[in-house]
Amino acid sequence: MKKISILGSTGSIGTQTLDVVAMHPEDFAIDGLAAGSNTALLLEQCRRFKPRRVSVGSKALADEIRSSLPDGTELFYGEEGLVEIAAGGEAEMIVTALVGSVGLESTLAAIEAGRNIGLANKETLVTAGHLVMEAVRRTGVSLLPVDSEHSAIFQCLNGENRRDIAGITITASGGSFRDYSRAELSNVTVEDALRHPNWSMGAKITIDSATMVNKGLEVIEARWLFDLPYEQIHVLLHPESIIHSFVEFQDSSIIAQLGSPDMRVPIQYALTYPQRLVSPAKSLSLAETGRLTFREMDLVRYPALRMAIESGKAGGTAPTAFNAANEIAVARFLRREIPFLRIEEIIDEVLQRHQNTASPDLQQIKECDAAVRTLAAGL
Template sequence: MKKISILGSTGSIGTQTLSVVRQHKDLFKVEAIAANNNDELLEKQINEFQPKLAVLYNKDAADRLQTRYTGKTKILSQDAGLIAAAVFDDVDTVVTSLMGFAGLRPTMAAIKAGKNIALANKETLVVAGELIMAMAKENKVSILPVDSEHCAIFQCLQGNDKNRVNKLLLTASGGPFRGKKEIDLENVQVNQCLAHPTWSMGKKITIDSASLVNKGLEIIEAHWLYDMPYDKIQVVVHPQSIVHSMVEYIDGTVMAQLGSTDMRLPIQYALTYPHRMESAAKRLDFWNMVQLTFERPDTQTFKGIDLAYEAGRIGGTMPCAMNAANEVAVEAFLHNRIKFLDIYSIIEKTMQAHKVIKDMVPEVFFSVDASARNFACKIINSI
C-alpha cells in the first residue's frame, strides 16, 4: 500500500486525488493532508480518510477546526504545518498541488526527506527547476508529473530513447478566447475568463489558461522535466483537448496520448506508475468523435507563451520574477483591480526591471519572488 500526503487537499487537484484514493482504497492510505483555509471541507476529509496529520495554513481556520474536532488526527497550521505534512515519516509519496509559489518550500522539504513527488504544482519547476531537479537526483527521488500535458509526454517517452526525440508538442485548448484579438479582449470580465471550454479547474489556473500564460509555464516545466532545449518544445492549439500532448521522434514518428478531460487519469498514473489500474474516467468513443483539429497559437494576442520562452531562455531567476508578476496580476484581475490585458504588461515590465541572478540557492528565489511581487504591486497601484 502506498502512503501519501496531499498538499492542497481541498483544491481541484487535491479533491480529485482523494477521488482516486476513494476508488482504490486497497492501494493508497492518506497519512497527511494540508489546505489553506477551508476548515469545513478539510474536516470532512479528515472524517472520511482518517489521516494522522491535517494542516490548515491559515491559523484562524486551524483554530476554528480545533475548537470542534475531537478525533485522533493531529491538527497543525502555518509553514511549520505544511513542512510537517511534506516530510511526514509514514509517507512515501507527496502530491504537491498547492497553488503557485507557495508550493516551493514544502516540495523542497519533501525531496530532502526522500519523498517521491507527484507534481501538480508546476510553479515549483518554473521558479527553481535547476535546483529542484538537482535535489531530486541527489536524494534519489522521482518527480512524476500530474499536469495532463506532462503526464502525456511522460507516457509517450516510455520505451524510447530520449536522445531520439525531435520535438515535444504541448497541446493547448486555446482557452475561452481562442480566435479573439486584442480589441476583443479589452473589456472581458472575470466570469468570461473562468468559462473554460473543456476543463474544470481552480480560478487561478483557469485565468492562466485564458491568457495562455499557463501554457508558457508548462513550456518551462517541460524544459526541466525532460531536459529538453526550448527550441524543441512547441505549442499546438487543439480545441477538443482529446490529445493531451505528443512527442515527435527523429524518424518523423509522432506518439500521442489521448484521453478524456479528466484529471483523475494523470493523477492516478502518477500514483500507480509503472502500473495501470482501472479508472472511473469516461472512455473515448471514436465512433462518435467528429473531429480533432490543430492550429498555431496566436502569440501576438496571447503573449504568455513568448514571455515564458524569453524568461526560460534568459534563465537564472527570470522565470521566478515572471511567475511572481503573473500571480500578483491574476489576483488583481480576479478582484477587478486591473483589466485582463494588463496581466501581460505587468509581467513584461517586471521582467524588464529584474536583474537576473544565476546563483541557484533557495534563499535567492524567495528574495526574488518577494521583490518581483512588490514591483508588480506598484505597477498595479499606478494603473
C-alpha cells in the first residue's frame, strides 16, 4: 500500500486525487493532508481518510479545528506546516496540488527528504525550474507530471529515445472565450470567465485558461520536465480536449495520448506509474465524439501566451515575474477590481519594468516574487 500526502487537498486536484484513493483503498493510504482555509472540507476528508498529519493555513484555523480532529492526528499550520506535510511523516509520494508559487518551498523540502513527487503545481517549475530539477537529479527522486498535457507527453515518450524527438505539441482547449474576438472581451464578467467548456477546475486555473496564461506556464513546465528547447515546444488549439498532447519524432511519426477530459486519469497514472489501474473516468468513444478539430495558436489573440514564452526564453527571474504578476492580476479580477483584459496589461507592464536576474537562488526568487506582487497590486 502506497502512502501519499497531498498539498492542497481541498482544491480541485486534491479532491480528485482523493477520488482516486477512495476507488482503490487497497492500494493507497493517506499519510498527510494540507489545506488553506476550507476547514469544513478538510475535516470531512480527515474523518473519511484518517490522515496522521494535517496542516492548515494559519494558527487561528489550527486552533479552530484542533478539537474536531480524530484522536492522534498531528496538526500543523502555515508555511512550516506545508513543509512538515511534504517532508515529514511516512509518505512515499507527495502530490503537490497547491495553486501558485506557494508550493515551491514545500516541494523542494519534499525532494530533499527523498519523497517522490506527483506535480500538479506548475508554478514550482515556472519560478524555479533550475533549482527543482537539480534537486531531483541529485536526490534521485521521481518527479511525475499530473497536468493532463504533461502526463500525455510523458506517456507518449515511454520506451522512446529522447534524441529522436522532433517536437512536442501541447494542446489547448481555448478556455471560456475561445470563440470571442479581442473586442468582445472588453465587457466579459467573472461568471463568464469561470464557465470552462470542457474541464472542471479551480477558479484561478480557469481564468488562466481563458487568458492562455495556463498554457504559457505549461510550456515553461514542459521545457524543464522534458529538457527541450522552446523551439521544440508547440501549442495547438484543440477545442474538444480529447488529444491531451502529442510527440512528433524525427521519422515524422506522431504518438498522441487521447482520453475523456477527466483529471483523475493523469492523477491516477502518476500515483500508480508504471502500472495502470481501473479508472473512475468515463471511457472515450471516438464514434460519439464524431470529429476532432484543431486551429493554429494566434499569439496576437492571446498575448499572455506570447509573454510567457518570451519570459521562459529569457530565463532567470523573468518567469517568476510573469507568474507573480499574473497571480495578483487574476486575484484582482476575481475580486472585480479590474476588467478581464487588464490582466494581460498588468503582466505586460510588470515585465516591461522587470530587471532580470540570471541563475537566481531561492532567496532571489522569493525577493523577486514579493516585489512583483507589490508592484502588480498597485498598477
